[in-house]
Amino acid sequence: MLGFLKNPVVVTAEINLSLVALTVMGLMSRLWGLSYPRAVVFDEVYYGQFVSLYMKRIFFVDDSGPPLGHMLLALGGYLGGFDGNFLWNRIGAEYSMNVPVCSLRFLPALAGALCIPLAYQILVELHFSHCAALGAALLILLENSLITQSRFMLLESILIFFILLAVLSYLKFYNLQRHSSFSGRWCFWLLLTGVACSCAVGVKYMGLFTYMLLLAIAGLHFWHMLGDRTLSNVSLVCHFLARGLALLVIPVAMYLSFFYVHLALLYRSGPHDQIMTSAFQASLEGGLARITQGQPLEVAYGSQITLRNVLGKPMQCWLHSHTNTYPIRYENGRGSSHQQQVTCYPFKDVNNWWIVKDPGMQQLVVSNPPRPVRHGHIVQLVHGITTRYLNTHDVAAPLSPHSQEVSCYIDYNISMPAQNLWRVKKSESAGRPVSILPPRSDTEHKYSSSALDWITMDTNIAYWLHPTSGAQIHLLGNVCTWASANVAAVVYTCLSLWYLIRRRRKIYDIPEDAWQLWVSAGQICVGGWVVNYLPFFLMEKTLFLYHYLPALTFQILLIPIVLQHLSDHLCRSLLSKSMFSALVVAWFSSVCFAYRTFSPVTYGEPLSVAELKDLRWKDSWNILIRKQGR
């Protein structure tokens, strides 16, 4: 019974010190001096509003993305004890003392730091050497744009974290596939893939691109499994169902749950109520509910009602009338009926009230028991204040001459008869909530750029500028890394084409397993770059440099892959190998140098005018230099 005591109790721990060291360095680079600058930086002004609304539990809808990202940012605020009282109105405004800057920025920075070990692991799972993995992690570590983007209350670093996590878990799952299908770890990684994918989509819709890529790769791998005649049909079906569950059902469920949490958290009425249906608004505390509380559910003859246009576009409004009449003649010479105006009024007003009247009865009072109005009934609508009937007739409407004018009928005792009977038709589809928030609709912005500018990094974004010293923070990449990533992509494409064509003629330059590694690495890295980059050419929204960062991350992962491949397969002799290594070392030190050079604008260290001018390596960069002497 105590047999287990016969063996010594041994704990064997294997710690990859380089991984630990990288993580520590990553944390240092992203978390160091996090609360500086103590001012609103760039889009913090945008996300901050949402954090405040979460803190105050006020309902809102963000048209630019799903809620998970905002909720994570709000979680930071919650942990830091933020009460939501800050006016997010201007970039560069100083934070007041009640804003826990550090904890608000902590989660994105942490996510950004964790990308470094993830990159390392991905390369290892792609079966590349630890040296290559180290290289990938270092390149991510020293990428200025990723550092800048991580250190503020922004969503990209969280998005990239989830994207990389999804890729890593899929690779882990796939590598376990051959030996231990349906084992615990296999299930764990498969599930984690789905969860990470849905989180990525939940942070920003851009995550959808990577999700689609992983789905396509999973489909391709399953297709290869189909060709494996050693697997039985039953086990194939099991595999298929497991994948379907983890990669389709769970992500959808998780995605819906984000919205559930969002709605559960926000129960107070707020500025965006009106874009939702009236029924939804009535469920919010302090909103329409205050008015509708205790009012009858069904409309009866004699009821006093207001009528709101369901579409709510371009703005919500209520059917309204007032004593003024239509002008006898419009500017363009068309005539009108000169009846009382009926308009749609965007504010609640006593003139919005109408009474439903049965045309067959004279009195307006509600009968006892009340007779409800039903679909298809013919009613008259009496304006409450002026007691005139809603009327329409064959007179052209003021602005849309093809439609009939609607008025409140004044009996002028002329030949124009009152046509004031209306049929009630119930529309079955409930009004679709349309999200229309204007703040980012204009496609022009000082720092907007086109997708083509990104690969060459012809553009930058000034995030913050110290009001007196020259200190400033820019979203500016590591020039050396960006250029080498582009070169790596070109080399990868050319080499792949070359190999493909040669293989077609049955000439095998590299061993089969090396070829398989090369292809699977390309699927992830080049595929990830393509799906995260090319769709932007089709988009019509305002584009910024930070949209490129996910694609860039994949492209950076490609650099060590290409380098290792070149050194393994193209440098045949020992001499060329060592020369190649020397070149790599030289190149890497230039990456470090570029990082060092641009780190002042990454971390916001004060710089003199001359230093700033030196940093302007490209004319198209917008480095802010104060004019002196004016």
Add this chain to the structure above:
Amino acid sequence: MPAAGGGRAGPGPLRQRGTRRLQGTPPASPLSPRPPAGRRAALGLVTLLSFASRFHRLPEPPHVCWDETHFGKMGSYYINRTFFFDVHPPLGKMLIGLAGYLSGYDGTFPFQKPGDRYEQHNYMGMRGFCAFLGSCLVPFAYLTVLELSKSLPAALLTAFILIFDTGCITLSQYILLDPILMFFLMGAVLSMVKCNSCADRPFSASWWLWLSLTGVNLAGAMGVKFVGLFVVLLVGLNTINDLWDLLGNLNLSLVTFGKHFLARVLCLILLPLTLYMAMFAVHFAVLNKSGPGDGFFSSAFQSQLIGNNLHNVSIPEQDGYPLSCHCDPYPGGLCRGEGIYTYLHKDLNNLWIIKKHDSDADSSSPVEFVRHGDIIRLEHKETSRNLHSHQHEAPLTRKHFQVTGYGINGTGDSNDFWRIEVVGRRAGRLIKVLRSKIRLTHVATGCILGSSGKTLPKWGWEQVEVTCTPYVKETPNSLWNFEDHINPKLPNISLDVLKPSFVEILLESHMVMIRGNSGLKPKDNEVTSKPWHWPINYQGLRFSGVNETDYRVYLLGNPVVWWLNLFTIGLYLLIAISTAVALKRGVQLTSEHKGELSRVVLCGGGQVALGWLLHYLPFFMMGRVLYFHHYFPAMLFSSMLTGITWDTLLKFFSQFLSPSTTARRVYEGGIVALILLIVYSFYLFHPLSYGMIGPMASDPSSPMAGLRWMDSWEF
């Protein structure tokens, strides 16, 4: 073509029975795998039916229908040789013009609006030409399906679907680009398929013929509408696949492969490109008179048109102080004084005087040339105010600065100073009329003068807004060029030296067309057709007539045909996936089945399904206004897919029946039933194409009563 004869000895007799049953042609020898006589008769029959259905009541209605107002007008422009602008390449309209010219139409009918009566004008030539091309679609589709499936019933089913589709008939009967486009498109597909079947005899005469015909048709399709790009893509993918197979064939030497490659480059790239450019050459050669399209093009181009006020005029070449000039946003509009708007037409208010920023040049001083980088003032000639900008919001584009006319008699302030820069030049270079694209930078604020493209309301005479944009970006909106140029002290040059080369004209016209296409945006609140409406035949287009008394023609697909097509796409997907999985899993099938399935379903059906996808999916990504008739090219592919799928399906399932006579009967009966269904539905819906007069369908006395199956159909 005995290529694949052996494997199909089984279905051979079965097909002949089908032939005889359907066509009443005498049976061919049961041993021969192909009965050419029967097939020829079938081809003759479908061609005859196709022409009969398209030419039936062709002159009706004798008034302008729908887009005839555009394309008929453009045909007339060719006959009159006046320059015009359209968002489509010229071939289709040139052919219409040619057809009109040959049939004796003199180009005098104005084609002002739909419903205008043709009276004595001869419009039948143009309609007949379009109907002829539209009729050719049916035999083309028939031959294509026959080649892909090697099955006569499949080809016949496809042909009958197209013959009896009301939409295809209507679209072929009027002066439109669509029949021409679809003719070239189907021609390209047919030639491609024929060329593929000649693959066992490369470099033979027929191989060359079909390959070059593919190229010719591609050029035709591209030359009619840019939608032709999709069929180019289809052929391109097919060619890449083809070459990839050839590369994998180790029996072929690299030299032979190189020959294959070069042959395709020659026939599918160089030949179409040459033809395409030739079309434009003809287009520009024919249209040599000034017309409604001038303003869309650059000034240098306009100087080539007879009757344009830039034609054959001579003006000083280099700009000196003082001078007057039109300034013209490149390319497109002119600017006008006081409130500064761009104005799309030319008048005296477009003239400005260039002055140095520090002195007023008097008339006695020698000419000084304006150079790149100079700081100037622009004085409006009529009102003597200076072009001025300051940090106030522009009226419409709030993020830009307002531009006004300021000062009295040319004296203003430092906000009137503009730096003049030529794009792509160094400082100090002279500025030339028409050719120099210039940018005007406001010295005080650093913003750039541009036209925002938005139309001002009434108070601004509905002209285009001019702003000063602080966002220093390179856009055509902020480029201007000097057009009119008056300076008595400078020698005048003839604009002939500015004559742009053909390549420049070609590129410019493409830029203008692309801009025009992307400019066709739906207006706010306008109900437009959505791509998902199309396959379900959700809503048609009114070609002619609205009211009960009108002669009404309504472009709507035969619902039975369209819904059959839609259903078949799902069915095909199912069949294709299960076939692919079965082949991949190595399910035990006879080799005959295997060959049949992979060849017909995956290969043939796959090509057609790819064609459907390529002609349909891109519309989901287009921002421009879309119409129902954009779906018809995709519908052709969809119909071919229907023929192939049902034929395969019926053949496959009937084979499980025994005895074989039952099997045959089920197979033939299925095809005949489908065809009868289509013919009957056509009988019901034929008034849609051949015209309806009298009450609307909601009235029980109407011939269309009870046929309005969807509320969205407007007849």
